Amino acid sequence: MAEKQFKIVLLGEGRVGKTSLVMRYCQNVFNDKQNSTVQASFQNKRLNLDGHRINLAVWDTAGQERFHALGPIYYRDANGALLVYDITDNDSFVRVQNWVKELRKMLGGDIVLAIAGNKSDLERNRVVSQERAEEYAAQVGAKHFNTSAKLSKGVNELFLDLTQRMLAAGGVATKRQPVVEPTLTFASSTENNSSGKCCG
Numbered sequence: 001m002a003e004k005q006f007k008i009v010l011l012g013e014g015r016v017g018k019t020s021l022v023m024r025y026c027q028n029v030f031n032d033k034q035n036s037t038v039q040a041s042f043q044n045k046r047l048n049l050d051g052h053r054i055n056l057a058v059w060d061t062a063g064q065e066r067f068h069a070l071g072p073i074y075y076r077d078a079n080g081a082l083l084v085y086d087i088t089d090n091d092s093f094v095r096v097q098n099w100v101k102e103l104r105k106m107l108g109g110d111i112v113l114a115i116a117g118n119k120s121d122l123e124r125n126r127v128v129s130q131e132r133a134e135e136y137a138a139q140v141g142a143k144h145f146n147t148s149a150k151l152s153k154g155v156n157e158l159f160l161d162l163t164q165r166m167l168a169a170g171g172v173a174t175k176r177q178p179v180v181e182p183t184l185t186f187a188s189s190t191e192n193n194s195s196g197k198c199c200g
Helices: 018-027 065-075 090-107 120-125 130-139 155-169
Strands: 003-011 040-049 052-061 080-086 112-118 143-146
Touching: 003 018, 003 065, 003 090, 003 155, 018 040, 018 052, 018 080, 018 112, 018 155, 040 155, 052 065, 052 155, 065 090, 080 090, 080 155, 090 112, 112 130, 112 155, 130 143, 143 155
Parallel strands: 003 052, 003 080, 080 112, 112 143
Antiparallel strands: 040 052
C-alpha cells in the first residue's frame, strides 16, 4: 500500500504556541519554556487512517515579522494549513485573517484550512470570542478548534480532522521539499501506525 504524503504548514504570530502544538501532536510533550522558532523546522508524523498509510510533514514557521517574507518558501506546495492564534490576544487573531488572504492568493482554494484558538487553558482571559472565530472560519471554508497544547486538549482532534479533509480532497504532496537553509534544525520523525488518533 503506497504511502500518501501531505504537507501541513503552521502559520501565526510568535508566541501563540505553534511549536507547542506540533510537539504535543508529534511527540506528546509540552515545554512551557519553548524557545521561539527561528525560520522554520518540520517533523514527520506517520499514521494509518481510513485504510491509508499517511506521512504528514508538519512545518512550523517563525511568527516574527522579520521572517514574514520567507513565508512563501515554506508554504509552497502545502496541502493543508493550520492558522494559530492566542485566544487572549486579539492582534494574533487579526493576523490569522491576513495569513488566510495570503494563502488563498498564493495557493488558491485547494488548500485545506484549519484555525486553532490556542491556550484554551486561559479561558478566563479570553478576548477573542468563540462565536466570532467560528463565524470567520465558516466564511473562509476553514474549521475552527479550541486547543491547549499545555493540557493536550483538542490537538489530536484538530490534526485528525485536517488529515481526513486532505484525504477527501485527494491531493498528494509533491516530494520536492522547500529549499532548506543550513541554519535549520529538524526534529526526529515519530511514528504511530496503530491508529488515526495519536500521541496519547
